[in-house]
Amino acid sequence: MAALKIKKGATSHSAYNLRPNFSDVIEKHTLAVLVENEPGALARVIGLFSGRGYNIDSLTVAEVDHTGHLSRITIVTSGTPQVIEQIKAQVGRIVPVHEVHDLTVEGASVERELAMFKVAGKGEQRVEALRLADIFRANVVDSTLESFVFEITGAPEKIDAFAELMRPLGLVEVARTGVAALARGA
Amino acid sequence: MKRQMTGAKMIVQALIDQGVDTVFGYPGGAVLPIYDEVFQQNAIKHVLVRHEQGAVHAAEGYARSTGKPGVVLVTSGPGATNAVTGLTDALLDSIPLVVLTGQVPTFMIGSDAFQEADTVGITRPCTKHNWLVKETDNLGPVLHEAFHVATHGRPGPVLIDIPKDVQFATGHYESPKPSISRYQPQVKGDMEEITELVAAMETAKRPIFYTGGGVINSGPAASQLLRELVDATGFPITSTLMGLGAYPASGDKWLGMLGMHGLYEANMAMHDCDLMINIGARFDDRITGVIDSFSPKSTKAHIDIDPSSINKVIRIDIPIVGDVAHVLEDLLKVWKSRGRKTNSEAVAKWWQQIEEWRAKECLKFEQKGKIIKPQHALTRLEALTKGHDRYITTEVGQHQMWAAQYLGFEEPNRWMTSGGLGTMGYGFPASIGVQMAHPEALVINVAGEASWLMNMQEMGTAMQFGLPVKQFILNNERLGMVRQWQELLHGERYSQSWSEALPDFVKLAEAFGAKGIICSDPDDLDDAIMEMINHDGPVIFDCLVEKHENCFPMIPSGKAHNEMLLPGDHETQGVIDSKGSVLV
Structure with missing residues (x-):
């Protein structure tokens, strides 16, 4: 269960965290949602976002505790502070949701994403792609004489940067997993 | 103790174990095993409705008048989809329901089988929670959990979808x-x-309690504590449509309902207060008016x-x-322990101001001539039914607002109306549910003719189960609220807002074997209402009223609480600007 422990932060049961901040600034927040691994659980969360007009920038989900039947959904969303608070409260009242954590405000956290890039090219372009991949610590997971598939893991910004560099070098296809995130510390 | 039984028997057993005495439903192929078990027992009464929407609204009426969860049993496919409006209604008004739907057998799910629908998918956004049970062993725990979820926290409707093979196994x-x-x-x-x-209460100069359906949902203790708190502090109290009856209408701190068609004094007090104490209400857009100017x-x-x-x-x-009950208990304790302080001098001044607003008499109307004003009809209904053990349901529209304005509610759970969703067709089946729970009570559905026709098939249910529900129809041959908005907002172009082919309601009642009464003369009204009350059986009361009466007071769309239209304001054109006109 140690892997499931999320640092308890501002989202206690106290109403103090309901003190509003009605700013108009759009903020990006990463939410970690622990939900019972049952049919339709993901649909409930996604349906809430579409039904109430919230944004999903990225979303990942997988079972993280087989015996406890828990899945972890990591959602990157954006909105005003008021909307972010609403999202957390709305997700929190979905019956099979156990915990909602806003990793963006509850202390430091680490975020990682995995992506695969297919880059096709010949000659100098091909060599350059390989050289850059090396700098970004991307691995080659498939290769033909005219293409590579790179695998890269990192913060989303790093993956964005890698994508920008690959584009002129023959980038043909990208697959990204979306963000997985954990709070730092024990 | 574990016992072996079929899924179908388990369902009936779980309902009995949960204390259910009444189920509203309609049979079909996918629930036949359950109906077979219903047939073989006497602990639970089953009310056969005439349409599944009616079953859900009836269960809502039952739930709201008793505080217990309402239970519905319908078949797969169309049975489930017909229940969707009722589920959404119950979700928006936080009404505890447990709805059981049949489903095609597990091995046929996904094959577009006869009467198959993705019921849990369709109802996911309109239930508090729902389940598809694929193993008979899971049925018991899910049924018990369903009752727990429906009734704990903010109440709401839950649904259990049960494939036919799970019922047989x-x-x-x-x-x-x-x-x-x-x-x-x-x-x-x-x-x-x-x-x-x-x-904040100790120092407030212009405090107000603004209460809602949460007080009713919290149970009778919450209403009791609210009364104690209001009477002890002497603060004025207003309520939403959903919360009427939590504080008695005869109480001297009562300002009447607030909101779009609320009372002038209630809305003005909300606008000018310095401490607003919202208890179990949710700042619905019918309440706040334009947000930017809400109680600044x-x-x-x-x-x-x-x-x-x-x-x-x-x-x-x-x-x-x-x-609400838990918080009010603690609130009272703390307030008392700190010496029961209020700023009584300032509050007395506040009351003087409120009395000035009250002097406007915003609900005043004049009944003259030979045409019954709808306000007059309700005033007489109130006067003649006040002493009775009375429950009121309504449909949706002008009549609903007039009922909220002109009828007084002294107790919680006596007023059943579709607030959040505004479902025309709610009131009649709801009255059936209420009457099932309170067989001896006087149950009246205040209706408009258009709303009432939306679920009129339930006359069959009322007759079959001998439910003496009174259908008090304020008949203006119009979709009154639509007509009013077209007058205010669309240059009096009355697009599709009247009916040219209304039934003869007396004959309609007689066709079902019920009693019909028609009344068009103000002089006959009292006798006609008494005839309705005294008749031991369902009555359709066709009260022909003024066709073009507008419902006032009114906060026009896009306006603030202190910009109300009052009955005397004849200049209604152009009161809603383009910004307000996009609002519903």
């Missing part, structure tokens, strides 16, 4: 145990916040069991998450 059943559910919403409020609210000078406290209600639309200064 045998499995283990266990009686419900004292709650082992993980779902345990917070009921106690934070004491620091409660203390902060008490401190007040500190706002909000007591709600659902954290997502707090700060959803209005910025709150003192948020308290908890059940």
